[in-house]
Amino acid sequence: MSRTLISKLPDVGTTIFTVMSQLANDTGAINLAQGFPSFEPPTALTDRISYHLNHGANQYAPMAGIPALRAAIAEKTLRLQGRAVDMDSEITVCTGATEGLFSAIQAVVHRGDEVIIIDPAYDSYEPAITLAGGITRHVPLLIADNGHDFGMDWQRLSDTISDKTRLIVTNFPHNPTGAILTADDLDQLAEIVRDTNCLLLSDEVYEHIVFDGEQHRSFSSHEELWERSLVVASFGKTFNATGWKLGYCVAPAALSVEFRKVHQFTTFSVSTPMQHGVADFLASDPDFYAKLPAFYQQKRDHFCSLLEESGFRFKPARSTFFQIVDYGDVSQENDFALAKRWTREIGVASIPLSVFSSTPFTGTRLRFCFAKADATLEDAARRLCRL
Numbered sequence: 315m316s317r318t319l320i321s322k323l324p325d326v327g328t329t330i331f332t333v334m335s336q337l338a339n340d341t342g343a344i345n346l347a348q349g350f351p352s353f354e355p356p357t358a359l360t361d362r363i364s365y366h367l368n369h370g371a372n373q374y375a376p377m378a379g380i381p382a383l384r385a386a387i388a389e390k391t392l393r394l395q396g397r398a399v400d401m402d403s404e405i406t407v408c409t410g411a412t413e414g415l416f417s418a419i420q421a422v423v424h425r426g427d428e429v430i431i432i433d434p435a436y437d438s439y440e441p442a443i444t445l446a447g448g449i450t451r452h453v454p455l456l457i458a459d460n461g462h463d464f465g466m467d468w469q470r471l472s473d474t475i476s477d478k479t480r481l482i483v484t485n486f487p488h489n490p491t492g493a494i495l496t497a498d499d500l501d502q503l504a505e506i507v508r509d510t511n512c513l514l515l516s517d518e519v520y521e522h523i524v525f526d527g528e529q530h531r532s533f534s535s536h537e538e539l540w541e542r543s544l545v546v547a548s549f550g551k552t553f554n555a556t557g558w559k560l561g562y563c564v565a566p567a568a569l570s571v572e573f574r575k576v577h578q579f580t581t582f583s584v585s586t587p588m589q590h591g592v593a594d595f596l597a598s599d600p601d602f603y604a605k606l607p608a609f610y611q612q613k614r615d616h617f618c619s620l621l622e623e624s625g626f627r628f629k630p631a632r633s634t635f636f637q638i639v640d641y642g643d644v645s646q647e648n649d650f651a652l653a654k655r656w657t658r659e660i661g662v663a664s665i666p667l668s669v670f671s672s673t674p675f676t677g678t679r680l681r682f683c684f685a686k687a688d689a690t691l692e693d694a695a696r697r698l699c700r701l
């Protein structure tokens with residue numbers, strides 16, 4: 315090679331999810347690290363996908379997604395968030411939320427634009443911003459004095475916005491802390507961005523996993539926020555099918571036009587039989603989502619009750635399928651080193667919180683995924699309680 319290869323992402327290595335899952339595989343540890351359920355998707359859904367695989371739905375789907383699936387997404391958005399969206403111009407089916415987030419960022423961020431992300435942040439945001447030539451600004455979540463309640467620091471967000479800020483990326487229900495936003499939070503955000511040029515990218519992949527009777531409030535539900543929002547979601551979490559990589563982006567027509575310009579050259583269209591299968595399933599069981607909170611709340615409660623015997627401090631998660639614990643009474647070791655050591659020595663893999671954050675946010679915290687069979691959670695908790 316006559317020219318040196320200059321990396322466009324010099325600081326990016328292998329994601330922590332791959333690192334910890336690999337370590338769990340190599341050591342035979344219980345993998346409570348990567349966020350995937352150990353349950354199968356509903357049979358009624360996989361049956362419909364098999365049907366379409368065997369009945370000719372095997373060529374390119376339309377670029378924006380098949381009409382039946384976009385109609386199901388529009389129906390749900392109206393029913394759950396009160397937002398009437400036009401399925402032809404405001405909904406795009408994409409290859410998992412990851413592609414939706416990437417395409418959204420490439421579509422609206424220009425070289426030199428600033429983009430604010432909230433720490434701890436899902437790890438795909440910043441590389442996508444960097445590839446678009448944007449500059450990432452980090453705003454940490456607020457941690458209440460008890461060390462267990464997490465929420466938006468609206469003042470800090472407001473102070474971080476400048477005339478260069480093009481986009482704010484949020485993720486509520488929040489991975490990894492389980493924080494959620496209230497109606498009042500959405501009003502505060504609307505007030506902060508009202509006189510700015512900021513667009514909003516709302517990652518809502520855990521929209522259906524919210525506990526204790528609380529409600530997820532999508533940016534699509536808010537009159538003012540909606541006008542400047544791209545809302546990205548995923549069927550992976552909803553249907554216990556993270557390997558299918560099926561998601562969507564809902565955004566006002568003007569934003570969707572730009573989103574689609576990138577989407578059509580990132581992937582063009584998404585697996586056809588999958589889309590037909592999901593559309594059929596949602597037509598037969600449109601309220602499937604309503605069953606998820608109770609199912610995962612039972613998992614959360616079971617895992618938390620097992621951890622009562624441990625030396626960890628924690629408060630049950632308000633959403634998602636992750637539980638944060640503070641291990642400070644058990645060890646003061648660095649979280650990454652400890653997560654690796656406990657994977658090898660105790661046989662339970664977790665995710666260290668510091669990897670989600672470039673601001674000094676995290677202290678002695680680990681994230682455990684409780685989307686697992688009860689027996690797996692019991693085995694893991696037994697090992698953790700011995701510490």
Ligand SMILES: Cc1ncc(COP(=O)(O)O)c(C=O)c1O
Binds near residue numbers: 436485489549560
């Ligand atoms: C916050 C968040 N956003 C996006 C994704 C990616 O979703 P998908 O698998 O649909 O690409 C995940 C997956 O874990 C996530 O936790």
